[in-house]
Amino acid sequence: MEKNEYALDYTLQAEYNLLRKQFIPGIIVIPSGKSNLIWNGVHFISQGPYEGGVFRFIIIIPNTFPDNDSPQVLFTSSVYHPQINPHTGELDIKRYFPVWKRNVHHLWQVLRYIRRIFQKIETINAVNSDAAHLYDHDPGAFLLKVSECVNQSKDNLYIPDSSTIDDPHAIIFTPWNERLQTVREHLLAGTKQAFDNIHGLSWMKPGVYQILAREDTLPSHQN
Known part of the structure; x- marks a missing residue:
């Protein structure tokens, strides 16, 4: 520069x-x-x-x-x-x-x-x-x-602007999601409930280079 x-x-x-x-x-x-x-x-x-x-x-x-x-x-x-x-x-x-x-x-x-x-x-x-x-x-x-x-x-609010569609800093809007708002409120309040209904894979299996591969990290009621 x-x-x-x-x-x-x-x-x-x-x-x-x-x-x-x-x-x-x-x-x-x-x-x-x-x-x-x-x-x-x-x-x-x-x-x-x-x-x-x-x-x-x-x-x-x-x-x-x-x-x-x-x-x-x-x-x-x-x-x-x-x-x-x-x-x-x-x-x-x-x-x-x-x-x-x-x-x-x-x-x-x-x-x-x-x-x-x-x-x-x-x-x-x-x-x-x-x-x-x-x-x-x-x-x-x-x-x-x-x-x-x-x-x-x-x-047109939720339609990406064609002039900024490939811009990583484009301002994008998505429809209201009540579930995400509930999670946000719990996060702001610092409560564990924020993650009670959010499940997924995490960590990695030994010898496997794929992230989120260990199924044994799921909550017990999901196994």
């Missing part, structure tokens, strides 16, 4: 540490397992016209960071919004960060901006002119379009 790459890596670690200290409700973000220049994120919206929406996005950070260009924000979920390009999913980040300034602008501010666009909808110089027109002139039709993309985001 070259000297400037070390500097970039250190800067990104510092940015992520700053982000962790901020309180930004409804947003989860984690650096990609493939590149520290890509951060995976999800925004859960709890109020306003987009209430109930679960929108995935990625932040693409330029390799010149924190100088020159602003990061890109691409929504991988379909979002009907005046400031989000309907074809590419790109948020108009230049609207708020026309010039990225070292030691002034930070990535946590980008997340705050993402949250803000769903709370205060602006239609001037919109990148989605259709959404802007409906918001200003036909609010009912606008809300119907928004409802469609919110419902789509919830329907």
